[in-house]
Amino acid sequence: MQMKNIVLFGFMGTGKTSVGRKLAAELGLKFVDMDLVIERREGRAISDIFATDGEPYFRSLERELVKELAAGDGMVIGTGGGVVLNKDNIADFSRAGTCVCLSAAPEELLKRLEHDGSRPLLADGDKLAKINGILDARKDLYGGVPEQIDTTGLSVDDVVAQIRQLYAAPND
Numbered sequence: 001m002q003m004k005n006i007v008l009f010g011f012m013g014t015g016k017t018s019v020g021r022k023l024a025a026e027l028g029l030k031f032v033d034m035d036l037v038i039e040r041r042e043g044r045a046i047s048d049i050f051a052t053d054g055e056p057y058f059r060s061l062e063r064e065l066v067k068e069l070a071a072g073d074g075m076v077i078g079t080g081g082g083v084v085l086n087k088d089n090i091a092d093f094s095r096a097g098t099c100v101c102l103s104a105a106p107e108e109l110l111k112r113l114e115h116d117g118s119r120p121l122l123a124d125g126d127k128l129a130k131i132n133g134i135l136d137a138r139k140d141l142y143g144g145v146p147e148q149i150d151t152t153g154l155s156v157d158d159v160v161a162q163i164r165q166l167y168a169a170p171n172d
């Protein structure tokens with residue numbers, strides 16, 4: 001039987017990877033972390049790609065991977081937080097499965113990202129100000145994803161259970 005995909009969107013630190021892994025294991029689907037695929041193919045970290053070739057190059061890799069993944073099925077896909085910057089990415093994934101955007105309060109995101117050095121867009125300077133600035137700039141883009149879950153105060157299991165309900169719903 002063909003199983004449709006579940007695609008997880010959301011800002012850095014909203015739990016796409018931890019939720020995605022658990023969800024995929026419970027449903028017997030394959031988990032694909034887009035950032036990891038890109039890093040593996042490029043043989044270097046996202047921060048190196050940004051530093052050496054710039055963000056537009058990273059976005060072009062991301063775009064190509066979206067097209068590739070949207071043609072498949074049976075996956076839980078954890079996107080990178082900036083995948084929403086290209087509306088074609090949301091459109092392609094919307095045709096390819098259940099699209100869920102995870103969110104969390106900025107202060108909660110700061111707690112989760114405070115000691116993280118792997119996100120080039122949050123490197124240097126006031127992290128909370130950066131989080132708020134990017135969230136504000138992308139508000140409408142994240143808001144355009146069909147299903148929304150605010151993960152503030154929720155455990156990974158809580159979020160997984162909510163997504164399983166959406167996935168099982170007859171009208172999606």
Ligand code: S3P
Nearest residue numbers: 011012035046080081082119120
């Ligand atoms: C980015 C989010 C990151 C990664 C890159 C850019 C963004 O992914 O793709 O650092 O623009 O929000 P995560 O959301 O998995 O951290």
